[in-house]
Amino acid sequence: KSAVRYLPDLPDIDDRPGANIYGHWECDLIHGHRHSGYILTAVERKSGFLMAAFCRTRNVECVSSCLKELFFCVPARYRHTLTYDRGKEFFGFRQVDEALQVKSYFCHPGCPGERALNEQSNGLLRQFFPRRRDFSRLTNEEIARAVALINHRPRKKFGYLSTVEQLREKGILLAVQFI
Template sequence: MRSRLGDREDDAVVGPAPACPVTMTDRASRPLVGGRARAHSSAEVAKAEVRALAGRPLETVTPDRGKEFANHREVSRALGGVPFYFCQPHHPWQKPTVENTNGLIREFFPKGADFSRVTDEEVQEVFEKINDRPRKALGFRTANEVYREMLHSA
C-alpha cells in the first residue's frame, strides 16, 4: 500500500565483512531508515530494526526470507505487535522500494565494500543524502519532504 505512512520494506545490504547496513523504506514517502548491524545475524539485525523503527509510524514490515530476519517475532513484539509479511522466495520485486534504495546505497558503498570499516555515522550520513535527493517518483521532491507532508496531514 502506498497511500499511508508506516508500511515498511526491509532488507540488509551484505558485503564481505560480518557487518551490514539494515535498510528500511516507507512505501508511500520512501525515506530510508536503518543502521549498521554489527554482524549479519538475526540478533544484530533485529537490534538495528528496533532502534530504527521505534517511535515512527508503523503499520507493516515486509522483509525477504533471509535468515537475518529470523527474529521477526521479537522485533514485532518490541514494536507493539506490527505484522510482518514475507516476500515469496527469490521475488525481490515484491519489495521494489527498498531494492531501489539499496541500489542508491551502492553508489556510496560499491559491491564488495567492507562495512566493518564503515562507522554508524557514515551510514547515517549516506542515508540522509539519499533522503534529501529529489526523486522523479516523488514529483522531484525529496523523501524527507514527502514524509513530513504526509506526517502532518495524517
C-alpha cells in the same frame, strides 16, 4: 546428505495490506565485501523515506536488535508493517513485531522484487557503499550521511521535491536526525 533447515511459519506477503497510508516498511540487509559487516535498510513504501544502520553480523539476534533500535524513534502511527525477503536473519520477526507493535510479512521464495522499493533504495545506497567495500570500520554516522543525501534527493514522482520535502509539506516528520 543435506541438512533440513527449520523454516518457521512465515506470514505471506499476499496477506499484507495496501500501502495507501504511511507506516508500511520494506527491510533488507546489504553486505560488505566478504561479509565484513552489514547495513540494515528500511524504506517506507508510500514516501520512499529511507533509514539504515550498521549491523555487525547477520544472525537473528543482531538483526532483530538493530531493527528494534532503528524503529524505536519512529512514532507508532508510522509503524504498521515490515516486509522482508526470506533470509533467516529476519526469522526473529515475532519478537520484533511484539516490541514495535507491527506485523511482519515475507516475500515469496526467490522473489525479492516484491520489495521493489527497498531493492531500488539499496541500489542508491550502494553508490556510497560499493560491493567491494569492507564494512568492518563503517560507522552509523557515515551511513546517516549517505541516507540523508538520498532522502534529500529530488524525485520525479514527488514533482521534484525530495522525500523529506514532500513529507514536510504533508506535516509528517519521520526523520529522527538530519545531517
